[in-house]
Each structure stands twice: as structure tokens, then as C-alpha cells.
Amino acid sequence: MKENGDQSPASISISILGNGGKGNPKSLYVFTDNHRYLFNCGEGTQRLANEHSMKLMKMENVFITNTNWTNCGGLPGLSMTLQNSGWNKLRVHGPSDLVELYQMTKIFGITADMNVEQHDYEKGNFRDSCMEVERIALSRFNEIGDSATKKQKVVGDVFCYLCTFHDKKGELLIQKCIELKVPRGPLLGQLKAGVDVTLPDGRKVSAKDVVGPCEKGPLLLVIDCPSFSYVKSLCDITKPWQQKFKDSNAPKVVVHFTSTLVTKTEDYQQLISSFPEETTHLFINESNYPIAHYGIYMLQYKLNLVDDTIFPNLKYLSDENEQNSEILQRFNSFRRSQFAPGQTNLSLILRPLTKLGAYFPTPRAAYKESVIEEISQIDDLEEALDEYKKACAELNMDNSFYPNVIFLGTGSACPSKYRNTSCIVVKINDKTSFMLDCGEGSFGQFYRLFGKDAENELRKLKGIFVSHHHADHHLGLIEFLKKRETLNVDPLIAILPSAVGDWLKQYDYYEKISHLYKYYCSNDFRAPNSCKSLLKQLHLNSFVTVKVPHCRDSLGIVFKTNSQPSYKIVYSGDAMPSTNLIREGHDCDLLIHEGTMDDDMKEEAIMKRHSTISQAIDVGKQMNAKITLLTHFSQRYSKIPIIPEDAQNVGIAFDNMCISLSQLPKLPLLLKPLKTLFAENYDEMIFESEKRIARKQFLRKYV
Numbered sequence: 001m002k003e004n005g006d007q008s009p010a011s012i013s014i015s016i017l018g019n020g021g022k023g024n025p026k027s028l029y030v031f032t033d034n035h036r037y038l039f040n041c042g043e044g045t046q047r048l049a050n051e052h053s054m055k056l057m058k059m060e061n062v063f064i065t066n067t068n069w070t071n072c073g074g075l076p077g078l079s080m081t082l083q084n085s086g087w088n089k090l091r092v093h094g095p096s097d098l099v100e101l102y103q104m105t106k107i108f109g110i111t112a113d114m115n116v117e118q119h120d121y122e123k124g125n126f127r128d129s130c131m132e133v134e135r136i137a138l139s140r141f142n143e144i145g146d147s148a149t150k151k152q153k154v155v156g157d158v159f160c161y162l163c164t165f166h167d168k169k170g171e172l173l174i175q176k177c178i179e180l181k182v183p184r185g186p187l188l189g190q191l192k193a194g195v196d197v198t199l200p201d202g203r204k205v206s207a208k209d210v211v212g213p214c215e216k217g218p219l220l221l222v223i224d225c226p227s228f229s230y231v232k233s234l235c236d237i238t239k240p241w242q243q244k245f246k247d248s249n250a251p252k253v254v255v256h257f258t259s260t261l262v263t264k265t266e267d268y269q270q271l272i273s274s275f276p277e278e279t280t281h282l283f284i285n286e287s288n289y290p291i292a293h294y295g296i297y298m299l300q301y302k303l304n305l306v307d308d309t310i311f312p313n314l315k316y317l318s319d320e321n322e323q324n325s326e327i328l329q330r331f332n333s334f335r336r337s338q339f340a341p342g343q344t345n346l347s348l349i350l351r352p353l354t355k356l357g358a359y360f361p362t363p364r365a366a367y368k369e370s371v372i373e374e375i376s377q378i379d380d381l382e383e384a385l386d387e388y389k390k391a392c393a394e395l396n397m398d399n400s401f402y403p404n405v406i407f408l409g410t411g412s413a414c415p416s417k418y419r420n421t422s423c424i425v426v427k428i429n430d431k432t433s434f435m436l437d438c439g440e441g442s443f444g445q446f447y448r449l450f451g452k453d454a455e456n457e458l459r460k461l462k463g464i465f466v467s468h469h470h471a472d473h474h475l476g477l478i479e480f481l482k483k484r485e486t487l488n489v490d491p492l493i494a495i496l497p498s499a500v501g502d503w504l505k506q507y508d509y510y511e512k513i514s515h516l517y518k519y520y521c522s523n524d525f526r527a528p529n530s531c532k533s534l535l536k537q538l539h540l541n542s543f544v545t546v547k548v549p550h551c552r553d554s555l556g557i558v559f560k561t562n563s564q565p566s567y568k569i570v571y572s573g574d575a576m577p578s579t580n581l582i583r584e585g586h587d588c589d590l591l592i593h594e595g596t597m598d599d600d601m602k603e604e605a606i607m608k609r610h611s612t613i614s615q616a617i618d619v620g621k622q623m624n625a626k627i628t629l630l631t632h633f634s635q636r637y638s639k640i641p642i643i644p645e646d647a648q649n650v651g652i653a654f655d656n657m658c659i660s661l662s663q664l665p666k667l668p669l670l671l672k673p674l675k676t677l678f679a680e681n682y683d684e685m686i687f688e689s690e691k692r693i694a695r696k697q698f699l700r701k702y703v
């Protein structure tokens, strides 16, 4: 039975969140006046939603087309954010064991209070006040011999969804009501709701005479055909619908999560052409334009103007005019055809029909020009840059590139527009690199930084160390493992806390990944030279883990590169100041230390077992570190944290920062131009900090 038409949404839109382009997740956002839905949720989905102001809060239903990390890798992180904002229920749709996958994430504390349930399609379609959803399982046909007849049908684990939005009741025709002398008041409401009424004078008025025609609910079809072996099943299943679509209600939009290669097959092309012309097709796959994080591209342009070695420009940003014309061309051709460009932020409106059918993100004004225009207005920047360049020249540094430390994520907790969650790549030499932590979306960061070289850089990646089990330090690992799978390389050396090791083992039940890494429990690396063969593979002279105060399995590390000269590098992971780390890391060349909290938030830092900026600097002093490089900033300091004026031998990490060990002396010199570049933001941060201090003083004194 249909629900009350009044509940049927007055507006329905769909937007591309992650367009599946290189380094981007796949995700589609559907929203109405009162409900929000997500179809697939790859890593980085919530970061894109943040940047493009698509509100994922109060998300109620997430539909997954198949359990594969590419489609659901962003779900644990998103759930954690939802839970932290007080939203604690979520319904998932997809393969029957999806909810178990969810349960597993409880190993590392995600969704501890989240009530996740799964809709059981065996009992019937899903239905709420907006729409009814039919889940269609696809089957796979595997070749089991060379004869075409020898095919093995595998029961489907891939799902498509046919969403039928409820009809919208017709409008009450006021003029007709006036003519029939229907009095103001509740009778009008009853007529609008489709109920026939009797007027006070005894006349009967039929609702159908005073209510306009109802608006048919639009159809949205979401298809995923992950490989050629599913195409036949998809075509068989959709065949009987074609006549129905032609005769009455054709899907307004068909969203294809299918890869380009599969869409190009004859059968798939036939399927597309079997839909009526008024159906719009939207493709979310690897062929789409890769740039969606405009914020980080703009920021890197600015930083690049300060130092183009430490902050190289990101890849895939071709000439702005060329890019704009490509986007416009795609959009203009969409106006003439039924294929919409798969661009993040593209919205298609399914209701109301009177509105413009599609909104498209306005192509950005020329990035470089607008950045130059913006920063040329900043007071004292020119002087600060001249001073910096002069001071760097006087340092007379050696220009060797290796070892080189690359920051892919420098923010804490959940990713923000400018800072992704923890990930550092240490390039030991031109053949070997090693990763420290790997938060959600790290592969996207890797891809944007290395571009066409990403595959080559993946081959060089020989190992990873995860400092502790908190989700912002390892949720990006599975994607790296999967991307390395096709490269015919040795399994990745994975030095992990046991909780992360257990999680990967369990995840293997859903997707085979155990052959892609060699697990070492991080607790076994307490002694120097604990595993000589491993040191050889990683091109290190020594590698020691140090217990640090944060959570039960938190470790920092101290390692020496086997380069000439050898460098001693210390990474704190998440930690309060640690005497163990100070002792073990003494006289290091580089201390990478977390500085999550501003100095005025000492109490909060203790509560969350993190360090303040000044505490981290002090650890560096006590350690006699040549340089202390701060990272893992609270997302409150999205652009730049507050650094004490008297700080010495200190640098600040940014996403996409690449610093060779030989160039470390540049870092303290960078502080002044960076503070000048972000002066507006910096002054605001200081103002906010002063407000917090004043508030705390007041509370201490009077409350």
C-alpha cells in the first residue's frame, strides 16, 4: 500500500560525490527534503562531502553494490564521524554479511555505539516515506573450460538497485474549491489528502474534482557490473523491464558504477541503448576527470610559490583553460545528449519537474592566476619570501634528494579540506620507500602527488609501520594492498599492532588480501636489529619501536637509513611526551612529532593523551633533535597551527610536503613566510586561542 502522499518528498536530487576518477572514491548522494541516502562509499567520501558542502549528517541508509573495499572503504570513517556527531543509527543495504563487516571495525573502536542494521531483502523490498527499493542480485558466469558451454553460474554477490520514489499527490485546485463554495478549514485539508467530504449545506464534494493530477514518482536505477562475467546476468534481468519502461515509467536516471571497459562491450552498449531517450545516464568510474579536491590544489599552488622543491605542484591539473574548456565541453554535450558528465558536485534534479534538470559545478576560474592575485595582496609577503630565499642560499646545503620524507596526511581524527589523516612516506633511496601510518584516503593523496609515476612509486613501497590501532592511522592500508596486487611485487612488509593485524585477517574473508602483505606484530621490534633480513629489505641500518603514552598499543619508532650519510629519524605516532622516546631518539637528525593540540589546550591534550605544540617542541629539545617537524594537527588548525615565537629548529608539516633530509635546515626558515602567507588565518587562530584562555581563567576564578 502506498503511504500518505503528503509524505512523498517535494524535492529529490542526486549528486555525484566521488566520481571514481583516478584517486577518487565512488559514491553517489541522494537527498530529498527529509532523507539522505548514499550509494557506495569509497575512501575519501566524507572528505569530499566536507569540501562540497554535502551534508552526510543524519544519513540513514547506505546502499553498497558489492562488498569490495573500493565501494565501502569510506564507510567505517563516515560512521565514526556520524557517531561522534551524535547520530547512532544506520541501515546498510547490500550483501547479507555487510553488517558483520561492520562489527569487525569494533576491534579498533569505530562505531562502538552505532546501531547498524541491515535490511533483509528476503522479506521484501525496502520502503520508507520517500521511496521503495528493489534489490537485484547479479550472477556471475565463470568460464570453467575452453568451451563456451562450460560455464559455471555463481550466485550473485553484486547488487543493483531500482528505486521508485512515491507519487506526489496532486495540488488542491483552490479556484475549483471557491467555485464549489468549500469553506476554509479542515475540509480543504481532507480534500487535499484525497478524502471526499460533505459540506455543511449537505452537498458532497469529491476529492478528484478539486485535486490536480498526481505526479508519478521518478525511477532511479543504480547499476554495478564489476566485470565482464556479470554482463549477461545484468542484461537478462533488465530485459523484462524494458517494455515496462517504454510503456509507462522510464528511469529518469541510470547510474552506472560499471568500469569503462565493461561499458564498452557490445552487450552493455545494447543495454544502454534499450533505455528510452529521456533517460539520463551517469557514469561513476575511472574515466572521469580526476580533480575534485579543489581546496588542496589551490593550497599547494600557494605553498609552491614559497618553495617549489618542498611543495611540488600536484598532478592532473592541466592548463586551466584547457581544463575548463574540457569540463564545459562535457557539460554542453550533455545538454544535447542523454549522457551526463561524471563530475563531482554534478546534481540532477528528479523533482520538482519544473526546476532546471541539472546543476553543474561552475568551472573554476584560472587557479594559478587567482592564487597569484590573492597572495600578491598579502602585506610583507614579498619581503618574507626574499629573506627566505636569501637565507636558504646562504645555508649552502647539499642538494641530494634521498632520503626524502613525504607527508600525505597531517591532520588528526577525520579528514578535512586541507589535511588528510596520518600518512608519511619515507623514500630511503631511488628504489625503496617505507610508509609510516596510512589513514583513509591516503592512496588518493599518493595518486595526486605522483600522478603517472604512482605505479612506479607503488613498486618501490616495501613496507609500512602502523603506530597504533586508531582508525585515522590505518584505514587506507587495504587500498594500497589492492593497488599493489596487479604489479607483481613482493608482499608488503606490514609492521602492525595486533588489532590491525586481526582486522586485516578478518577482512580477508570478504576480499582476499592476505597474500598481499607479510605481517609482523609491531611489539616484536623492541630490540635494535631485531630482524636483520627485514632491515636489509627496507634499506635501514636499525629499526626500534618504543612504547609511547597514548592508547594501549601505541608505539613510536626510531630508525636509521642505510644511506650515505645515514640519518636517524624518529616518529612519535600519536603520543604524549615520552621519556622512552627521548632516550631512544637522542641526537636524531629528524624528529617527526605529533602536535595535536594548541598550547592553551593542555588539559584536553592530557585527556585525549596527545601532545601540545610546545610539549612536542620540548621533546625535540630534550632529545637534542636537529629538527623537530610537527604534524597530526587538530583539524581546528586546518591551514597553519600556532607556533611559539621563540621556537627553534622547528618545522610544520603540510599535506604534500616533500623534504629531503639534506634540506632540513630550510624548515625553520620557512616559518616566517608561511606565517605571513596565512597571516589572516594565523591572527584568527591567535584570537581564538586568547578567547579560550580568557574563558578558562574566568571559569577557574568564578565558577
Ligand SMILES: [Zn+2]
Residues within 6 Å of the ligand: 468, 470, 550, 551, 574
Ligand atoms: Zn590515536
